[in-house]
Amino acid sequence: MSVLTIRDLQAGVKTDTGYKEILKQVNLTIKSGEIHAIMGPNGSGKSTLAYTLAGHPKYEVQAGTATIDDQDILSMTPDERSLAGLFLAMQYPVEIPGVSVSNFLRTAVTQHQGEAPKLREWVGTLNASMKRLKMDPKFAQRSLNDGFSGGEKKRAEILQLEMLKPKFVILDETDSGLDVDALRIVSEGVNRAHEENNCGILLITHYTRILKYIKPDFVHVFADGHIIKTGGPELADQLEDTGYDQYLPEGESESALA
Template sequence: MSTLHIEDLHVTVEDKEILKGVNLTINKGETHAIMGPNGSGKSTLAYAVAGHPAYEITGGSIRIDDEDLTDAGPDDRALAGLFLAMQYPVEIPGVSTLNFLRTAMNTLNDEPIGVREFMDKVKVEMENLKMNPEFLERNVNEGFSGGEKKRFEILQMALVKPTFAILDETDSGLDVDALRVVSEGINAQRGPDLGVMLITHYTRILQYITPDNVHVMSAGRIVKSGSADLAAQLEAEGFEQFA
């Protein structure tokens, strides 16, 4: 069983320390929800683990099993099995979604995938996410609505099959119908081969995705951990108690 180890992680952004000693262990097959108020460090944790160069790790470590990824670049982390679904996916003009998806799969697979096999996989996953096939003719995220961008993130995850997925506020900007579809797409991929770090500010996505563990962040640290019941407590009492 693979394990993502985050140990005493300190992260600085523009000379300001945001994470101040985060400890978190996620086993493959588990879903961990990271909750907390705005500014608590949730998204910083996501981008630091994924290897964003603007997030400087000044202490601690990030490992998958015995492989130390603390100083690894984003590409090496992806090859090690990490995937990040961004809160604000960026547009990539001039790059078609079809080419983007096939390149991503070929980069992470030992052998290039055949065109027919690739198209079969894409069609199945797009149907699961209720995505129009015309998306494949468009450029990556260009002109996409917020809900379309989030579905495309989950489509990528379904195709590259990471070991650990970091989902940064995937519910942000989604209406009720889109939230349900995206949640169903995530649930379809959950299982013994995937560990999930689900970062969210609200509990509404947890009505569709039941986590194994819930962690509360405040001022750059995890200050409380518990079962899925902790989310219900947060919904009723808010985050002020952890300020």
């Protein structure tokens, strides 16, 4: 049983014109096995929260803490955060030419396990996982994300999630750009990882459609850099009906921002 605890987190980005604050006092606690959905309008800082937790160099923490059990993850390098059990499935996975999916993942798993997995077992595990995600076995030899379609990139993210078995998973708009079949396959992968490893999940999304496949225990409404409302799954249904306009500053609407 592990706990990811975020306390009074304030963070932002450095720009040419100076520091710009995006996250304002974020508080959230996720325990092993829990699924939390964070929903909010575009530009509210949802992705900034994901990348700040995962240590992207673009984002700067001003105040607050984030811990996995008693480990302070904010003082860690990105690779240390991964080894501490954090995994971010990215909205735009990066293309890395000449590095095969298989070689990349085996290198990552070696870091997590402290030794290289035995080649034969490794190939078996990887193939089984790819098969469940309906990925062609040839995929393992392709360059990571290089020339992948949007759906293939997201499946590759979930493949990494299955192989690395993190304690906590952040899914950053994993549903964006997926058709119905791909959404179902990717969601099944997430649910499998959840069941097998009892990981805690932070699901960041703009739309409710992924919640048909991945059932959250808690739904948080995120606006203007912090969580402004927390509820159960029923809150998502409510948002489906009313939209985000009520959570935006007066005079703005989601459609006007888009």
